[in-house]
Amino acid sequence: MTAAAKGRDAAQISAVDTSLWVRLLGCHNLMLGELRKSFEGEVTMARFDLIANLDREDGLTLAELSRRMLVTAGNLTGLVDRSERDGVVVRKSDAGDKRLVRVWLTPEGQRLARELIPAHAARISKLLSPLAADERRDLRRLLGKLRSSLAEGHEKT
Numbered sequence: 001m002t003a004a005a006k007g008r009d010a011a012q013i014s015a016v017d018t019s020l021w022v023r024l025l026g027c028h029n030l031m032l033g034e035l036r037k038s039f040e041g042e043v044t045m046a047r048f049d050l051i052a053n054l055d056r057e058d059g060l061t062l063a064e065l066s067r068r069m070l071v072t073a074g075n076l077t078g079l080v081d082r083s084e085r086d087g088v089v090v091r092k093s094d095a096g097d098k099r100l101v102r103v104w105l106t107p108e109g110q111r112l113a114r115e116l117i118p119a120h121a122a123r124i125s126k127l128l129s130p131l132a133a134d135e136r137r138d139l140r141r142l143l144g145k146l147r148s149s150l151a152e153g154h155e156k157t
Contacts, residue, residue: 031127038123039116046071046079047088048116051105054089055113059102061094088112 036045043051046069053068054060060068066076080103083089088109094100105113128136 031124034127035120035123038119043112043116046075047083048120050079050083050103051088051109051113052117052120054103054105054109055117059092059104061100061102065103083109 032045039045039048049069050065053065062073062076062080065080066073069076071079080089080091084091087106089103090106091101091103094102131139
Protein backbone atom coordinates (compact mmCIF):
# COMPACT_ATOMS: atom_id res chain seq x y z
CA MET A 1 0.00 0.00 0.00
CA THR A 2 1.35 3.39 -0.95
CA ALA A 3 1.80 6.23 1.49
CA ALA A 4 -0.97 8.15 -0.28
CA ALA A 5 -3.39 5.19 0.10
CA LYS A 6 -2.49 4.86 3.78
CA GLY A 7 -3.15 8.55 4.21
CA ARG A 8 -6.58 8.25 2.53
CA ASP A 9 -7.48 5.24 4.73
CA ALA A 10 -6.45 7.14 7.85
CA ALA A 11 -8.46 10.17 6.76
CA GLN A 12 -11.53 7.99 6.10
CA ILE A 13 -11.22 6.31 9.50
CA SER A 14 -10.81 9.71 11.14
CA ALA A 15 -13.90 11.04 9.34
CA VAL A 16 -15.98 8.02 10.45
CA ASP A 17 -14.76 8.36 14.05
CA THR A 18 -15.53 12.07 14.07
CA SER A 19 -18.96 11.42 12.57
CA LEU A 20 -19.63 8.80 15.26
CA TRP A 21 -18.65 11.30 17.96
CA VAL A 22 -20.96 13.93 16.47
CA ARG A 23 -23.84 11.42 16.27
CA LEU A 24 -23.34 10.38 19.89
CA LEU A 25 -23.41 14.02 20.97
CA GLY A 26 -26.40 14.74 18.77
CA CYS A 27 -28.40 11.80 20.16
CA HIS A 28 -27.49 12.80 23.71
CA ASN A 29 -28.56 16.39 23.14
CA LEU A 30 -31.82 15.45 21.42
CA MET A 31 -32.76 12.92 24.11
CA LEU A 32 -31.85 15.31 26.90
CA GLY A 33 -33.92 18.05 25.30
CA GLU A 34 -36.94 15.74 25.07
CA LEU A 35 -36.50 14.61 28.68
CA ARG A 36 -36.22 18.23 29.86
CA LYS A 37 -39.45 19.09 28.04
CA SER A 38 -41.22 16.10 29.56
CA PHE A 39 -40.24 17.21 33.09
CA GLU A 40 -41.23 20.84 32.55
CA GLY A 41 -43.24 22.07 35.48
CA GLU A 42 -42.27 19.06 37.62
CA VAL A 43 -38.51 19.19 38.24
CA THR A 44 -35.29 20.18 36.55
CA MET A 45 -33.06 17.46 35.13
CA ALA A 46 -30.50 18.27 37.82
CA ARG A 47 -33.06 17.77 40.59
CA PHE A 48 -34.28 14.56 38.96
CA ASP A 49 -30.68 13.31 38.84
CA LEU A 50 -30.25 14.13 42.54
CA ILE A 51 -33.50 12.34 43.46
CA ALA A 52 -32.65 9.31 41.31
CA ASN A 53 -29.16 8.99 42.82
CA LEU A 54 -30.53 9.20 46.36
CA ASP A 55 -33.29 6.76 45.48
CA ARG A 56 -30.60 4.25 44.44
CA GLU A 57 -28.55 4.91 47.58
CA ASP A 58 -29.90 7.31 50.16
CA GLY A 59 -27.57 9.10 52.56
CA LEU A 60 -24.71 9.86 50.18
CA THR A 61 -22.13 12.49 51.04
CA LEU A 62 -21.83 15.61 48.93
CA ALA A 63 -18.53 14.32 47.51
CA GLU A 64 -20.13 10.99 46.52
CA LEU A 65 -23.06 12.79 44.89
CA SER A 66 -20.72 15.14 43.04
CA ARG A 67 -18.79 12.18 41.57
CA ARG A 68 -21.90 10.22 40.63
CA MET A 69 -23.71 13.18 39.09
CA LEU A 70 -20.60 14.50 37.32
CA VAL A 71 -21.10 18.02 38.67
CA THR A 72 -18.83 20.36 40.59
CA ALA A 73 -19.12 20.64 44.34
CA GLY A 74 -20.28 24.25 43.94
CA ASN A 75 -23.10 23.32 41.55
CA LEU A 76 -24.14 20.44 43.79
CA THR A 77 -24.21 22.64 46.90
CA GLY A 78 -26.63 25.04 45.22
CA LEU A 79 -28.79 22.16 43.98
CA VAL A 80 -28.93 20.57 47.44
CA ASP A 81 -29.63 23.97 49.06
CA ARG A 82 -32.64 24.55 46.77
CA SER A 83 -33.86 20.96 47.13
CA GLU A 84 -33.60 21.20 50.91
CA ARG A 85 -35.45 24.53 50.89
CA ASP A 86 -38.23 22.87 48.86
CA GLY A 87 -38.49 19.91 51.25
CA VAL A 88 -37.13 17.28 48.86
CA VAL A 89 -33.90 16.43 50.74
CA VAL A 90 -32.42 16.97 54.16
CA ARG A 91 -28.78 17.15 55.26
CA LYS A 92 -27.70 15.22 58.35
CA SER A 93 -24.34 14.80 60.03
CA ASP A 94 -22.82 11.35 59.67
CA ALA A 95 -23.27 9.36 62.88
CA GLY A 96 -19.75 7.91 62.72
CA ASP A 97 -17.87 10.98 61.48
CA LYS A 98 -19.33 14.37 62.37
CA ARG A 99 -17.16 16.04 59.71
CA LEU A 100 -19.25 14.38 57.00
CA VAL A 101 -22.68 15.55 55.93
CA ARG A 102 -25.02 13.12 54.23
CA VAL A 103 -28.01 13.95 52.04
CA TRP A 104 -31.26 12.04 52.50
CA LEU A 105 -34.56 12.08 50.64
CA THR A 106 -37.48 13.40 52.68
CA PRO A 107 -40.89 11.74 52.41
CA GLU A 108 -41.66 14.32 49.68
CA GLY A 109 -38.44 13.35 47.87
CA GLN A 110 -39.37 9.68 48.14
CA ARG A 111 -42.82 10.45 46.72
CA LEU A 112 -41.23 12.29 43.80
CA ALA A 113 -38.88 9.36 43.18
CA ARG A 114 -41.81 6.89 43.08
CA GLU A 115 -43.61 9.17 40.62
CA LEU A 116 -40.80 10.45 38.39
CA ILE A 117 -38.45 7.47 37.99
CA PRO A 118 -40.99 5.18 36.28
CA ALA A 119 -42.20 8.08 34.10
CA HIS A 120 -38.58 8.81 33.14
CA ALA A 121 -37.98 5.14 32.24
CA ALA A 122 -41.12 5.14 30.07
CA ARG A 123 -39.98 8.31 28.30
CA ILE A 124 -36.57 6.81 27.58
CA SER A 125 -38.19 3.64 26.22
CA LYS A 126 -40.32 5.75 23.91
CA LEU A 127 -37.27 7.69 22.69
CA LEU A 128 -35.41 4.43 21.98
CA SER A 129 -38.43 2.74 20.38
CA PRO A 130 -37.19 3.23 16.79
CA LEU A 131 -34.53 0.62 17.62
CA ALA A 132 -35.53 -3.03 17.86
CA ALA A 133 -34.91 -4.78 21.18
CA ASP A 134 -31.84 -6.60 19.82
CA GLU A 135 -30.45 -3.32 18.44
CA ARG A 136 -30.87 -1.67 21.86
CA ARG A 137 -29.07 -4.60 23.51
CA ASP A 138 -26.24 -4.39 20.94
CA LEU A 139 -25.95 -0.62 21.35
CA ARG A 140 -25.91 -0.97 25.16
CA ARG A 141 -23.19 -3.64 24.94
CA LEU A 142 -21.06 -1.57 22.55
CA LEU A 143 -21.40 1.62 24.58
CA GLY A 144 -20.55 -0.35 27.72
CA LYS A 145 -17.41 -1.67 26.04
CA LEU A 146 -16.44 1.86 25.00
CA ARG A 147 -17.15 3.27 28.48
CA SER A 148 -15.05 0.54 30.15
CA SER A 149 -12.17 1.19 27.79
CA LEU A 150 -12.37 4.93 28.38
CA ALA A 151 -12.54 4.45 32.16
CA GLU A 152 -9.47 2.17 32.09
CA GLY A 153 -7.57 4.75 30.03
CA HIS A 154 -8.61 7.51 32.44
CA GLU A 155 -7.33 5.51 35.41
CA LYS A 156 -3.91 5.09 33.76
CA THR A 157 -3.41 8.84 33.21
